[in-house]
Amino acid sequence: MELLFIISVLGLAAAVLLLTPRRASAHCDTMDGPTAKDGIKALETGNVNYAIKWVFPEGEQEVREAFGLSLKVRKLGAEAKELADRYFIDTLIRVHRAGEGAPFTGVKPRGTPVDKKVAAADKSLEIGNLTPLKGLVTHEEMHDLEKKFKRAMALKDFDVNDVDAAREYIEAYVIFFKTAEGHGDVHSHGHGH
Secondary structure, eight states: OHHHHHHHHHHHHHHHHHHSOOOBSOOTTBTTSHHHHHHHHHHHHTOTHHHHTTSOHHHHHHHHHHHHHHHHHHTTOHHHHHHHHHHHHHHHHHHHHHHHTOOOOOOBOTTOOBOHHHHHHHHHHHHTSSGGGBTTBOHHHHHHHHHHHHHHHHHSSOOTTOHHHHHHHHHHHHHHHHHHHTOOSOOOOSTTO
């Protein structure tokens, strides 16, 4: 009887944890995130390289095929464009997440909340300094972030058609973000390979 009670309590606790809404920590799987934004930019410009930088070479062919199909379908009307865009963004983010060894649970809608550190890291890269992260990370973490931030900033202005340079930036970007999120000593994401 006591064992049954313990199992019931553990089951209830697990259910509560699974059903409790959580803030997204990363933002690469949201429509507001950089991967989706670059996917839309690729579709709008007709240049797949805006998106390709987010995937490993092993996933590139699948993304290129989805891009080609999406460009064809987009021309068939407003609803077809919406469906084609969604298909491409889903494919892009799924392949990107697989390359990181992360599960794909679908693309989150615009407005999905992200961790304060993630938003601050985004803002830091946008404005060119680490001020937004002050007060969110320790002094030691800030020291570690400075070096990773400088590397990402040095690689930021790449030619979109130089996929190797773009992937090198994405690798530095991911390392900077994972460090800002508090994922310990992150050295390589592997996009440069």
